[in-house]
Amino acid sequence: MTQLIPAKQLESSSARDGTAGKIQPRSFTGRYRRLRIVGGTVLFALYFGVAWMNWGERQAVLWDLSEKKFHIFSATFWPEDLVLLxxxxxxxxxxxxxxxxxAGRVWCGFACPQSVWTWVFLWTERLAEGDRSKRIKLDGAPLSFNKVARRSYKHGLWLLVSLVTAITFVGYFTPIRGLVGDILTMEASGWAVFWILFFTAATYLNAGWLREKVCFHMCPYGRFQSSMVDPDSLVIAYDAVRGEPRGSRRKDSEPRTDRLGDCIDCQMCVQVCPTGIDIRDGLQMECIGCAACIDACDSIMDKMGYERGLVRYASERQLNGGTSTLLRPRLLGYFGILALMVGLFSWGVASRPLVTLDVERDRGMYRFTSEGQVENSYLLKLTNKSNRGQFLTIMAGGVERATVTGPDGITLAPGEKTEIPFSIAFHPADIGSGTTDIVFEVSTEDRHGELVTETSTFIGPQIN
Structure with missing residues (x-):
């Protein structure tokens, strides 16, 4: 049976650092912080930049709900492609x-939108109110002009970031250039204004006020992460064998001579943690894997002249002196399923028809023409799902002795839908049993030519 790394529920951070329930992370530097800044910058650039990119004559990524089209660069998805989405x-x-x-919750610490936006809000908070000690002091200070001014500056920055975030998000569902123009001219629709205000408030509350509480109480991921890691998974871990027993000491002292471990109990790993946990207590549900504690601990180890890595990415097996391996059933299973699904999705996108045909027969049974023929009427619904114009050839099979009224072909613009009336008339003697299958065929004539068919029924009087 696979041994799982246990998750622990511990006392709140306020009991450890005296911040009255509000976590005030300390600023720090380090390699993982730089990596997070680079990753966050790339994600911000993608989020805010892709919305303004064009692909041909349209927005590159646009979930156009009014037209029921979902554009993702060169691909356009329709409601019938919901399975692919x-x-x-x-x-x-x-x-x-x-x-x-x-690698544990590396997604949460480096790429989750909640974490990325929270780091941005923390940066604006430091910009307006100072570092951790100044913020704690400001929290306990009486109301004054300085406190009101700093708080107003902070919340103004939060609202500005939230507003730009909301406009961009809504801009993925309605063309962003037109949306921004309508906002500047105060001509935006009521629904657009509602959703912008809604997502502004959601961003402001989640990243500004709730922060780690979203990870604790609203996101289920932390609660089931322990069922997905195993003794070989890399998680942020404290090397208790090397670090214990903890204790303060002089900078140039040799810890082993004082019967101490390398941990000087400085609390820096707790002070920089955005969720306020003590990583030395083991893997906990609240840990988001941001590696802030690694950077903080490494900086202290450098100052003390000790080897880095007291807190580091390590597996349970490595902490116990073993060697981790990538070739393990759980990881290979996840990778195999992921590769299979990516392959099936790619095949589905490549093989999906870019021309669709739907045939509706007139609800009436049949009617007689002035020439004495039996006539049925049909409505051909055609959709060009490609991003280029298409000339479609229309044919009906099984009508060699019938009179057909309808076009032989039609040109559809990219993304165009149309309905074509079609009628077929047989002499009563040619109907046979009273019903005949009619196969409608629509084909394209370019180098990407494809053929779609739809079978309908011709109904006539029963001849004995």
Whole structure:
């Protein structure tokens, strides 16, 4: 049976650092912080930049709900492609499972939007109110002009970031250039204003006020992460063998001569943690894997002249003196499922028809023409789902002795839908049993030519 690294529920950070329930992370530097800044910058650039990119004559990424089209660069998805869109979510889910089995909650610490936006809000908070000690002092200070001014500056920055975030988010569902123009001219629709205000408030509350509480109480990921890691998964861990017993000492002292471990009990790992936990207590549900404690501990080890890595990314097996391996059933299983789903999704996107045909027969049974023929009427619904114009050839099979009224072909613009009336008339003697299958065929004539068919029924009087 696979041994799981246990998750622990401990006392709140306020009991340890006296911040009255509010976590005030300390600023720090280090390699993982630099990596997080680079990653966050890339994610911000993608989020805010892709919304303004064009692909041909349209927005590159646009979930156009009014037209029921979902544009993702060169691909356009329609409501009938919902299975493919759902597959994207499943791929993301198994990608997250794979990352968790490999390196714990690395997604949460470096790429989760909640974490990225919280780091940005913390940066603006430091800009307005100063570092941790100044913020704690300001929290306990009586109301004054300085306190009101600093708080107003902070909340103004928070609201500005939230507003830009909300406008960009809504801009993925309605063309952002037109949306911004309508906002500047105060001509935006009521629904657009509502959703902008809604997502502004959501961003402001989640990243500014709730912060770690979203991870604790609203996100289920932390609660089931322990079921996805194993003794070989890399998690942020404290090397208790090397660090214990803890204790303060002089900078140039040799800890082993004083019967102490390398941990000087400086609390820096707790003070920099955005969720306020003590990593020395082991893997906990609240840990988001941001590696802030690693950077803080490494800086202290450098100052003390000790080897880095007292807090580091390590597996349970490595902490116990063993060697981790990537070739393990859980990780290979997640990777295999992920690769299979990516392959199936790619095949589904490549093989999906870019021209669709739906045939509706007139609800009336049949009617007689002036020439004495039996006539049925049909409505051909055609959709060009590609991003280029298409000339479509229309044919009906099984009508060699019938009179057909309808076009032989039609040109559809990219993304265009149309309905074509069609009628077929048979002499009563040619109907046979009273029903005949009619096969409608629509084909394209370019180098990407494809053929779609739809079978309908011709109904006539029963001849004995």
């Amino acid at each position: 759902s597959a994207i979510l499943l791929i993301c889910a198994f990608g997250l499972f794979f990352l968790t089995a490999l």
